[in-house]
Amino acid sequence: MTRTLIRYLPLLLLALVWEMAARFEWVSNTALPPLTDVVRAWIELTLDGELLRNSASSLYRIAGGLGLAIVIGTVLGIGMAWWKPVNVLLAPIVEVFYPVPKSALIPVTVIWLGFGDGSKILLIFLGCMVPVTIGAFNGARASEQVMVWSARSMGASKLRVLWDVVMPGAMPELLNGIRTALALSFILLVSSELIVAQKGFGYLIGSLGAGGSYDAMYAVVLTVAFLGFAADRAYLEIVRRTLAWRSVA
């Protein structure tokens, strides 16, 4: 308890400095409303349902885009590692697509699918597919020859080996790729919602800022930041359990 306190004390200190800087008007309250005002604004936003409504639509977009990216990216990555023709066809496309800063796709997804959920889901899907595919590919490619041979000599068919040996062997790298994708999904979500949207976190931040209610804007910004952080921690916990066999020693 004390240890956790000491560990996170710097964050508390920062919060304190924030509150004091705003309260004693060392900086303008427009630029930095007091933290306590931000908390009050957060409670109001939550009570009138505004925050929940926009959270729901943002989380729906992340779930859709990321879910699709995980399923399709895993299949593509493992396919590329296991069947040479798939690799020859897809590897160059992945290599060309990989360095594209995914945020550049925001206007195109809007041109294709409009201002609603569709364009955000497509953007998150396209952006997140790359790290998932690469993770699955690297993991599956590294599957040890001797392990595949062992399974074969115990009577496993080739397809069976793919499921029993290659998949679990690819898991650590794949899960790592998904973690990158998770972080990227939040970045792409917020970016696209800030630029063009009619609901969602980004939209809420933008409209509150435009309306001059900066304490409420700060409240939403901190909410998104916290959700991204919490999602990462929850995901790490899931990974820790899935890969228990690696670190039980």
Added chain:
Amino acid sequence: MQGPAQIVVDQVSHLYRPPRGREVLALDAVSLEVRQSEFIALLGPSGCGKSTLLYLIGGFLPVEKGEIRVDGKPVGGPGPDRGIVFQHFALFPWKTVRGNVLYGLERQGMAKAEREKRAMEYIELVGLHGFEDSYPSQLSGGMKQRAAIARTLAFDPKILLMDEPFGALDAQTRGLMQMELLRIWQRTPKTVIFVTHDVQEAVLLSDRVAVMTARPGRIKTIVDTKFDKNDPDIFKNKTFVEKVDEVWNLVKDEAIKAQGKRSA
């Protein structure tokens, strides 16, 4: 031990194709016959193709020139009649010891109750009782290799292919495991092909030692090393010492040749 040959290697050559660079002739017209329940060691300097020969018999690499027959049938791929134990164990790290041993039995379609019973039998046979729910990452090298041996013996292959199985173990563990293997082999006699570059190990364990030449690998001679191995002081036993000496002299020239080629 007489009887018809169970494994026939007939004029097999093998080209190794590295991803870049020139092809290398790894095996050159190798012929070998192994009888049922015989323990034969393939001995040679590193790079002589002895593991390649083992993988060909296992069906992991395609036989491109010559023929390999097991029980009269040409080898066309891996199969549960030939179990294999690798130097680096090749245990599935995401399965417990029991899960690893069960895997082969599941693939054979054995009923659940029977395979559970059988898995425990073999885990006990190799002395891993109490560790059946451990993951490989929790085991020492010697224990991992015991688990790998149990996994392979459990699905009862007629032939056991062993690829330098004790090569990654420390000297003490290695000695213990050799004794253990002899004990297990005497209880469940199988045909064993054992790849090693350790002369003492080859003489100690096998009925015959096939000495291979430096690359390209050929069978240089086959030395009969069948004598009573139950002497507790076997390393001082006169027959043993003489046999080791004989085999060592045969393999020494090849080891020097292999060294020279590598530094050239």
Added chain:
Amino acid sequence: MSIDTRTPRDGVPEMLGRLAWQLAWGFARIFSIVALLAAWEILARTGTFTPFQLPALSAVLERIWSDAVSGDLAINAGLTLYRALTGFAICAVLGIAIGMAMSRNVVANWFFDPIVSVGFPMPKIAFLPVVILWLGVYDTAKITMIVVDAIFPVIAATVIAIQGVERELIWSARNMGASKRELLHQVILPAASPQIMTGLQVSLPLCLIVAVVAEMLMGGYGLGGAMITAAQFANSTSVFAGIVEIAVIGYVLIKIMVLIRRRLLIWHPEASAPATA
């Protein structure tokens, strides 16, 4: 590796065969790219998609050409690159400095550790409106946003890299009489450099992503701003041109990083790794 003169097949026909095989392989590698580009052009020309949804590849290339001739491309790409690379340089210097301070100083570690472990996984781009509020919409704000977003991988990689330097290496350097300073400059930093380099390779693409988003939101010159303006005027040829331009820049920057990595880490067994990061 060993060279074996006994290669049994080495006649002229075999060599020709190998050459043909390599050519076929090389063609197969670009086949899918060519097919994709061809499909783009055909789908656009046959009217499967409207020019608004998908302008023809040739039209997009023409637009890039005219932008290049008029000088717009140089201005926009130059500004985006300037922002991204300035941000990246600050990330590199500041990130490595903070990382080193954290691994050598207890107080620095106590202060920065919670900030890094909480800040790293946050979507910091959400702070963009706050940054605008503080710093306006010009370069200072854009570069600040880039640094806030892309510095964390560098700090984390530096800390992990320095922690991972082998004890034996440090001990033997001490044994040979290295002072604390020499130890840091001649042993710890070089030994940690592969992982620090990996951190930088993660950071650079982030700089570009954030630069583009910041430009899109704040407007003005720059590839991101130009794309958003084009989108507002339903000028999708320019939007696609922008994507191609940014993609090329991203590709070139990533390849340059790989080259630098190879050059700097020539002693490292995985000099080229990570191949795709």
